Amino acid sequence: MHRALELASKGIGRTNPNPLVGAVIVKDDKVIAEGYHEFFGGPHAEINALRNATESVKGATMYVTLEPCSHYGKTPPCVDAIIESGIKEVVVAMTDPNPLVAGRGIRNLENNEIAVWTGLLEDEAKELNEVFIKYITTKTPYVVMKTAMTLDGKIACKTGESKWISNEKSREYVHILRSRLTGIMVGIGTVLKDDPSLTCRIGEGLRQPRRIIVDSTLKIPLESKVLRDDHAGETIIATAEGADVLKAEKIKYSGAKVIYLPSKDGRVDLNKLMESLGEEEIDSILLEGGGELNYSALKAGIVDKVVTFIAPKILGGKDAPTPVEGEGSCSMRERIELGKIKVSTFGDDVMIEGEVKRC
Ligand code: AOF
Ligand code: ZN
Numbered sequence: 001m002h003r004a005l006e007l008a009s010k011g012i013g014r015t016n017p018n019p020l021v022g023a024v025i026v027k028d029d030k031v032i033a034e035g036y037h038e039f040f041g042g043p044h045a046e047i048n049a050l051r052n053a054t055e056s057v058k059g060a061t062m063y064v065t066l067e068p069c070s071h072y073g074k075t076p077p078c079v080d081a082i083i084e085s086g087i088k089e090v091v092v093a094m095t096d097p098n099p100l101v102a103g104r105g106i107r108n109l110e111n112n113e114i115a116v117w118t119g120l121l122e123d124e125a126k127e128l129n130e131v132f133i134k135y136i137t138t139k140t141p142y143v144v145m146k147t148a149m150t151l152d153g154k155i156a157c158k159t160g161e162s163k164w165i166s167n168e169k170s171r172e173y174v175h176i177l178r179s180r181l182t183g184i185m186v187g188i189g190t191v192l193k194d195d196p197s198l199t200c201r202i203g204e205g206l207r208q209p210r211r212i213i214v215d216s217t218l219k220i221p222l223e224s225k226v227l228r229d230d231h232a233g234e235t236i237i238a239t240a241e242g243a244d245v246l247k248a249e250k251i252k253y254s255g256a257k258v259i260y261l262p263s264k265d266g267r268v269d270l271n272k273l274m275e276s277l278g279e280e281e282i283d284s285i286l287l288e289g290g291g292e293l294n295y296s297a298l299k300a301g302i303v304d305k306v307v308t309f310i311a312p313k314i315l316g317g318k319d320a321p322t323p324v325e326g327e328g329s330c331s332m333r334e335r336i337e338l339g340k341i342k343v344s345t346f347g348d349d350v351m352i353e354g355e356v357k358r359c
Contacts, residue, residue, distance in 0.1 A: 187293030295326025
């Protein structure tokens with residue numbers, strides 16, 4: 001199963017919004033086949049493994065990271081192929097949260113005299129497919145909020161200068177994150193201040209994230225990089241109902257999409273935005289702030305994971321911007337808490353990540 005998980009992870013950034021799945025077939029204590037889901041719309045992991053078998057799979061055991069599917073989707077059910085192949089035992093890491101499958105795959109195998117064992121390395125499998133689990137069950141994207149700050153909690157100097165807070169290794173890892181997640185989201189404040197291009201700049205031929213700008217009153221300058229760069233991912237401007245229609249037409253003329261959403265206190269309703277982005281098949285988002293949007297996103301309950309880089313630098317200044325601003329909490333009871341904490345280092349920078357606890 002460890003090997004099956006390793007195979008599954010080879011599909012990272014290529015299978016969204018479908019899951020990462022790996023499969024290994026073992027006979028007489030020997031691996032006779034391996035396969036994984038390589039790209040969206042391609043054959044499922046189980047089918048690739050069956051096709052790659054170096055000898056007959058009759059009587060063999062399949063280790064697969066996700067319950068085999070039982071439905072007709074873009075491809076026929078994997079359980080049918082497994083039953084037909086003569087495999088006698090299937091070991092599954094996690095059941096499929098897809099309501100179209102949800103246990104039917106396992107029952108189907110068992111009804112055909114195939115022994116099924118479930119739960120081997122289940123936590124690892126769930127972690128690998130955190131995006132898929134959220135998206136297939138809620139139809140809204142998995143949101144990762146990423147920030148980079150100094151040891152004293154600033155994301156820039158009081159003048160706004162911010163190049164660079166985190167080191168090169170940390171920034172390179174952020175580009176890996178951008179290639180793994182389908183969308184990247186910032187607030188209009190960040191566009192006005194930094195004019196970012198929001199592209200993924202590692203390696204050749206990598207998928208570019210779709211760029212989402214939250215801009216309630218359509219303040220975005222038409223010459224912004226996100227509206228001009230043709231080689232990057234699609235740009236979506238999320239604005240509030242009632243925003244300037246003429247400006248919206250000009251933005252659309254540049255090739256970007258404009259989505260109108262209900263607003264709360266003049267600001268785009270972020271929960272509604274997540275529903276709309278889910279309909280656009282955006283299964284995951286890297287939220288790169290700034291402080292106002294980060295606070296609103298945390299308060300709206302749309303953030304699933306927080307990734308924070310802490311650089312051993314000190315800037316000081318009560319007016320220097322911080323990762324999460326907005327109105328702020330009045331008491332500790334209002335805090336947002338993280339769990340499943342992981343700490344790693346990138347050179348001298350420390351990265352802390354954790355899942356937002358839902359109370
Ligand atoms: C995958 N790859 O290796 C496995 C999947 O749209 P379809 O027909 O490709 O089906 C997607 C569903 O199939 C997916 O939501 C999951 O429930 C199941 N298993 N999907 O893309 C795979 N094993
Ligand atoms: Zn399948």
